[in-house]
Amino acid sequence: MNSLPTLYTERLIIRPISLLDADDMYEYAKTPLVGPTAGWAPHTSIQETISIIKAMMTIKTPYELGVWAIVLKTNNKMIGTIELYNYYYHFKAELGYSVNPSYWGKGYATEAAQTVIAYGFEFLNLKRIEVGTFIDNFQSQRVCEKLGFIKEGIARNGYVRYDGKIFDKLIFGMTNKEYAQIYKKERMNIV
Ligand SMILES: CC(C)(COP(=O)(O)OP(=O)(O)OC[C@H]1O[C@@H](n2cnc3c(N)ncnc32)[C@H](O)[C@@H]1OP(=O)(O)O)[C@@H](O)C(=O)NCCC(=O)NCCS
Numbered sequence: 001m002n003s004l005p006t007l008y009t010e011r012l013i014i015r016p017i018s019l020l021d022a023d024d025m026y027e028y029a030k031t032p033l034v035g036p037t038a039g040w041a042p043h044t045s046i047q048e049t050i051s052i053i054k055a056m057m058t059i060k061t062p063y064e065l066g067v068w069a070i071v072l073k074t075n076n077k078m079i080g081t082i083e084l085y086n087y088y089y090h091f092k093a094e095l096g097y098s099v100n101p102s103y104w105g106k107g108y109a110t111e112a113a114q115t116v117i118a119y120g121f122e123f124l125n126l127k128r129i130e131v132g133t134f135i136d137n138f139q140s141q142r143v144c145e146k147l148g149f150i151k152e153g154i155a156r157n158g159y160v161r162y163d164g165k166i167f168d169k170l171i172f173g174m175t176n177k178e179y180a181q182i183y184k185k186e187r188m189n190i191v
Helices: 019-029 046-056 108-122 138-147 176-190
Strands: 012-016 067-072 078-088 092-099 128-134 150-160 166-175
Touching (some): 012 108, 019 078, 067 108, 078 108, 092 108, 108 138, 108 176, 128 138, 128 150, 138 150, 138 166, 166 176
Antiparallel strands (some): 012 067, 067 078, 128 166
């Protein structure tokens, strides 16, 4: 079991993933639009989705925190996942996210990521969060840009996909100091 907290944003509930999410997850995980762009193979059956959720709910190493489901407040529908992985205590983690294509372009990934980034810097005391994208994943790169990540460079042959193919990886990073500048200033404006 993971012990992730539930986080709330204006439109979303970000809560630990559950087996009850299997149908909603399979709805998008079976399409070729989501997994391959994020580095995982499309799911071929609901049984596979259930096994994958079970694995997501089981923390096996100190470098895992668990996976959150992104859920719409309006109808409780699970529309994606978000996680901090390759986690090093009080140091750094990588941010990953996926959203059901029926809900793309509405700002949901950005909204979910903002609160997860806040959790990472403010509660986990991280000094760095990074995102790695395929070179042609312009949607994810735009999400990084909107979140305030800095495009740091390309790790050549830096990513091996589920099918063994090797790709360059574009790396975006944010430090705790940058987070404080971007987000605390915004929060002060709201108060
Ligand atoms: C990446 C992903 C999570 C984004 O989810 P989302 O909820 O649509 O994200 P947002 O709505 O917050 O932002 C998407 C932005 O990309 C923009 N965008 C969409 N297609 C684009 C393209 N081809 N080129 C450039 N920008 C594009 C959108 O217009 C939007 O920017 P805007 O708000 O300035 O208009 C979603 O596309 C996805 O699940 N992709 C497959 C999995 C994946 O790639 N995960 C990330 C791995 S690094």
